[in-house]
Amino acid sequence: MLDKMKIWKNKPTSSDDNLEERKTRLKEQFIPNHVAIIMDGNGRWAKKRALPRVAGHHEGMKVVRKITKLANELGVKTLTLYAFSTENWKRPKMEVDFLMKLPEEFLGTFLPELVEENVRVEMMGYKESLPPHTLGAIGRAMEETKDNDGLVLNFALNYGSRAEILEAVKGVLNDCKSGILNEENLNEDVFSNYLMTKGLGDPDLLIRTSGEIRLSNFMLWQLAYTEFWFTDVLWPDFSEEHFVEAVEVFQNRQRRFGGV
Ligand code: IPE
Ligand code: IPE
Ligand code: MG
Numbered sequence: 001m002l003d004k005m006k007i008w009k010n011k012p013t014s015s016d017d018n019l020e021e022r023k024t025r026l027k028e029q030f031i032p033n034h035v036a037i038i039m040d041g042n043g044r045w046a047k048k049r050a051l052p053r054v055a056g057h058h059e060g061m062k063v064v065r066k067i068t069k070l071a072n073e074l075g076v077k078t079l080t081l082y083a084f085s086t087e088n089w090k091r092p093k094m095e096v097d098f099l100m101k102l103p104e105e106f107l108g109t110f111l112p113e114l115v116e117e118n119v120r121v122e123m124m125g126y127k128e129s130l131p132p133h134t135l136g137a138i139g140r141a142m143e144e145t146k147d148n149d150g151l152v153l154n155f156a157l158n159y160g161s162r163a164e165i166l167e168a169v170k171g172v173l174n175d176c177k178s179g180i181l182n183e184e185n186l187n188e189d190v191f192s193n194y195l196m197t198k199g200l201g202d203p204d205l206l207i208r209t210s211g212e213i214r215l216s217n218f219m220l221w222q223l224a225y226t227e228f229w230f231t232d233v234l235w236p237d238f239s240e241e242h243f244v245e246a247v248e249v250f251q252n253r254q255r256r257f258g259g260v
Helices: 002-010 019-025 042-048 053-074 093-116 132-145 161-177 188-192 240-251
Strands: 034-038 078-085 120-124 152-159 205-208 227-230
Touching: 019 240, 042 053, 053 078, 053 093, 053 240, 078 093, 093 120, 093 132, 093 152, 120 132, 132 152, 205 240, 227 240
Parallel strands: 034 078, 034 205, 078 152, 120 152, 205 227
Antiparallel strands: none
């Protein structure tokens, strides 16, 4: 008995083990299908290093690459990344301009690897107000990866959930008026098809970095039964270990969806 307790006490906790071991220990059948991430804390990461805020955004881009690769490897089907909100236009023009150039830089550097890894690039958000160079880069990536059937890498760019829901309501009203949709047939599944996440399904796991415990207008409808995982780690410091930790926690949660 005493011996057994000793063994138990000395057993390393999962976070002491190396990444490869922890990855193989994840239960394959319980890998979240859809993971959504609010990538926050780039500005504070830069500030801590006395760098301009945009240096944090640039560093964060490399993390996107790393986490995409890992999510795909683990068998996640959809990775939705909050890259720019409809409220982020309030930031200084210089920062907004920089953020609008990041998709080109990211895809310019990594698109060949994404193609090779069978990743399909998608985007949700209001396209009208995005600069043509940003839209062009994303459009090309979407076109080039449209036949891939691995991970869907879904960028939420100029995305806002309240606006999305309002648009959906307007779409429903229009379709009812024109007879495409019958009011009696409107249910949650039908309504979901009017949202920007049409066909992607709701996230199983939401991660937000940087210690902020709020949604900031992200996927309000879709997150109804999602498991949340918050960390103080700033996005540029977010590592593969952190992602695996979030999945480990997710696998130990009991989802009840209102049942017992
Ligand atoms: C997240 O980092 C990236 C975007 C919102 C575009 P922030 O830029 O919000 O970083 P903090 O929150 O100011 O540290
Ligand atoms: C949310 O982060 C948007 C993105 C990560 C793209 P913010 O930094 O804009 O959120 P608030 O302003 O702290 O709520
Ligand atoms: Mg922030």
